[in-house]
Amino acid sequence: MERWREAAARLRDAGMATPGLDARLLLAHVCGMSPGQALLLTSLDADQDTAYQNAIDRRLAGEPVSRIMGQRGFWKHDFGVSPATLDPRADSETLIELTLRIVTHQRWREQPISILDLGTGTGCLLLTLLDELPNACGTGVDISDQALETARANAARLNLTSRADFVLGNWFEGLSGPFDMIISNPPYIASSDIPQLMIEVRKYDPLVALDGGTDGLDAYRQITRDAQKHLVAGGWLVFECGAGQSDDVLKLMHDTGFRTSDATLSRAVDLAGVERCVAGQSQ
Ligand SMILES: C[S@@+](CC[C@H](N)C(=O)[O-])C[C@H]1O[C@@H](n2cnc3c(N)ncnc32)[C@H](O)[C@@H]1O
Numbered sequence: 001m002e003r004w005r006e007a008a009a010r011l012r013d014a015g016m017a018t019p020g021l022d023a024r025l026l027l028a029h030v031c032g033m034s035p036g037q038a039l040l041l042t043s044l045d046a047d048q049d050t051a052y053q054n055a056i057d058r059r060l061a062g063e064p065v066s067r068i069m070g071q072r073g074f075w076k077h078d079f080g081v082s083p084a085t086l087d088p089r090a091d092s093e094t095l096i097e098l099t100l101r102i103v104t105h106q107r108w109r110e111q112p113i114s115i116l117d118l119g120t121g122t123g124c125l126l127l128t129l130l131d132e133l134p135n136a137c138g139t140g141v142d143i144s145d146q147a148l149e150t151a152r153a154n155a156a157r158l159n160l161t162s163r164a165d166f167v168l169g170n171w172f173e174g175l176s177g178p179f180d181m182i183i184s185n186p187p188y189i190a191s192s193d194i195p196q197l198m199i200e201v202r203k204y205d206p207l208v209a210l211d212g213g214t215d216g217l218d219a220y221r222q223i224t225r226d227a228q229k230h231l232v233a234g235g236w237l238v239f240e241c242g243a244g245q246s247d248d249v250l251k252l253m254h255d256t257g258f259r260t261s262d263a264t265l266s267r268a269v270d271l272a273g274v275e276r277c278v279a280g281q282s283q
Contacts, residue, residue: 001041003027003049007056014060022065026055029069062199075128079154084146086209087200088124092185094276095240096128098268099183102236102279103133105265108180111135116230118171118184118223119143121209123151123164125183130160137163139179143170144208171222177230185240186219188212216242220249224256231282238279246275253280 004027011019028038030051044052058068066072066087071080074088075096081087103109113136117126120140130136142148148166155164169175189210194202201210212218220239227237237258241249246267250260258280260266270276 001027001039003044003052004039007052010056011059016059022059023056025065026059026068027052030055062203064200064204067204072122072124074122074124075131077128077131077158079122079124079127080150080157081122082146082150083204084144084206085121085150086185086205088122091270091272091274091276092125092240094268094270095125095183095185095238096132098265098277098279099129099181099236099238100132101268102181102238102265106234106236109133109135112137113180114138114177116175116177116179116182117141118182119186119209119219120151120166121147121185123154123166125185126164127151127154127158127160129183130163131158137165139165139167139175141167141169141171141175143168144206147206171219172226172230175230178232179230179235180232181236181238182223182227182231183238184219184223186212186223188216188219188240188242188245190214190216212242216245217248217252220245220252224252224258228257228282233282235282236279237282238277240277241275243274243276246278250278250280253278257283259283 004023008020008023011022024035028035030048031038055068071078072088075093115136115138117140120126120142123140126138126140130138140151145168151166155161187210189212191211239249254260260280266279267275268277
């Protein structure tokens with residue numbers, strides 16, 4: 001397909017990391033086809049051609065493919081994204097793996113459990129867990145009303161509305177509980193590092209989803225301070241954290257009364273070998 005080759009060459013010349021893949025995904029998106037089918041096309045009609053050139057121009061300006069397409073694959077499903085939500089990251093699948101490991105360890109797969117997701121964004125973490133755990137129900141909290149609209153739409157698309165509740169608030173504000181598990185991927189970038197982030201992140205992810213304060217740990221301090229009150233005895237708090245933050249976050253959890261010494265349940269590494277998630281049990 002000539003148009004795809006031209007688009008891939010433009011992206012490659014601009015230094016994009018995955019030009020062929022980006023050009024193929026965007027072609028499939030504007031044609032409403034799978035990526036494999038789209039490459040079999042011999043030509044585009046005028047509307048498709050215009051839409052494709054627009055999509056490639058947006059990518060050349062630094063917009064991530066997922067934002068142009070309005071969705072991102074996470075775990076087993078596609079999640080709608082919007083300007084108010086973080087673009088879900090593959091690294092965050094580590095939190096899903098660790099949470100499921102804890103649920104299995106606790107023998108909680110057969111009993112009703114409740115999960116609180118603080119800073120839910122698209123809802124990708126909570127909704128993935130509810131999809132994996134038919135015995136669970138959950139609440140997703142966010143400070144952004146627009147992010148919650150996206151999360152609710154994702155819940156509806158996955159037929160999870162009856163088990164997922166989405167609440168506007170500042171972390172635990174207005175919540176009662178107690179919950180069996182609290183999960184969170186809070187903002188964790190140090191404020192001074194934000195200007196150096198890649199354009200895809202700096203310009204397109206909302207600042208409120210990134211900025212973790214002076215040392216990146218503000219949200220962990222706020223959440224660990226109040227988490228015990230909102231957990232059942234023996235409940236778990238599971239965090240995603242940034243590279244190099246795991247020991248600091250575990251210390252915050254330990255200092256607020258969580259048991260964090262289980263080698264297989266308290267730490268999890270992502271596919272790049274970065275210690276990406278930490279967890280502690282209330283006592
Ligand atoms: C790093 S994003 C995580 C989004 C999603 N959970 C994920 O993993 O893709 C952090 C989220 O926390 C939300 N947030 C930031 N400060 C908050 C606060 N004080 N209370 C509730 N949510 C907050 C942001 O709006 C954003 O959606």
